[in-house]
Amino acid sequence: MKVFESKCTFEYSWEEVSTANWRKYCPWNEKSTHVIATDTLSRTVDPKTGILRTERLIACQQSVPKWVTAVLGGNAVSYVYETSYVDPASKKVTMCSTNLTYSNVLSVRETVVYQPHQKSPESRTEFKQNAEVMALCGGWQKVKNGIEDFTVERFGQNAKKGREGFEAVLEMSRRVFGEQKELQRRQQLA
Template sequence: MVKFFQHTFKYEYNWDCVTLAFWLRYPNPFASHVESVDVIDRYVDPNTGILRTTRLILKRGVLPKWGRTLIRNPEACIIEESMIDPESKTMITLTKNINHARAMQVEEWQTYRVDPNNHEFTQVKTEAKIISNFGWGLKDRVELFGIKKFADNTMKSRKGMSHVLEMIREKRGRGFFTSV
């Protein structure tokens, strides 16, 4: 059975600042597993004004002891697609691994928008789907491992974003990023 994860979180920063932090979030002390981030494609759709970006992210994964015999190389290539609509102040991202997908496919959608209750804050809705195509009784075990790891990593990701947001706040106080 496919495992799902859903969570909504609020950053006490405005949308412009949070979307800037999204692009600056690596490196940070909570993402030491991220090896590299490369922009593959980026353009503004001339019809809609939406900024579309595709990035390739290389991460070093952690495998449970029982998984090390199945997967020798724990590095994962992640494709990240994002769409930013500056008019509606909405950013939508989709990330998914492009290797090890037979063992475990992780698809994550995030929506960043102005918090409807406080326009100075940003609401982030995260949804994820964890799917394993393993048979022999491993499917549930792999998916349960994946959902637990995803939930743990969501906490680290928030801490990393908060770290970057705080750095932006400090630099803004020194005259940098004056428009955010």
């Protein structure tokens, strides 16, 4: 098993980040054009804790080498199952996802956490990402290592693009929200 880890700080409040998180695959995000559909399967709020739990199915158009689809079958659309937990009391968003496509060959389990920055909790948000990658191809250790190394490297490239795209979504969300607030202010003055 190989592990990918990443951390960064967004120069936006936790409220902005946790709200924009639901829009990260929108058209504003030119870095996520591979996401072709996001379907919410369920959404519930725990009455005791106030935690919002959401299950989603995400469909992605992947650039899978042709030999992979020839050997393993399937097509270039892959599916990811995501469960997220938004805890407004502790200001924490936790997202857990796992691949459904090719899961008999490769298991990728990702966890993402957004929390207010310790030193600037009102204006910055910490992002932590962890992905465990495990190839499931029997006793061929060299092949397993190669698949895992390739997947972790590709995961890192995609994670960088994902952060860049989310920054664009955050910027656009702030701009749109600011315009809405200004419009409301003008309407109140009229």
